[in-house]
Amino acid sequence: METGSTTLSTRPKSIDRSLARLELVMSKWRVTEGIPDF
Incomplete structure (x- = not known):
């Protein structure tokens, strides 16, 4: 679950x-x- 921090800037606010x-x-x-x- 380490990928969340890298893609955080490209995500819409609602997501x-x-x-x-x-x-x-x-x-x-x-x-x-x-x-x-984990």
């Missing part, structure tokens, strides 16, 4: 926002489910 929201949800889910963070 950035939805991706940030998805990351937030995934991090919460990862904590509640006890899945190791």
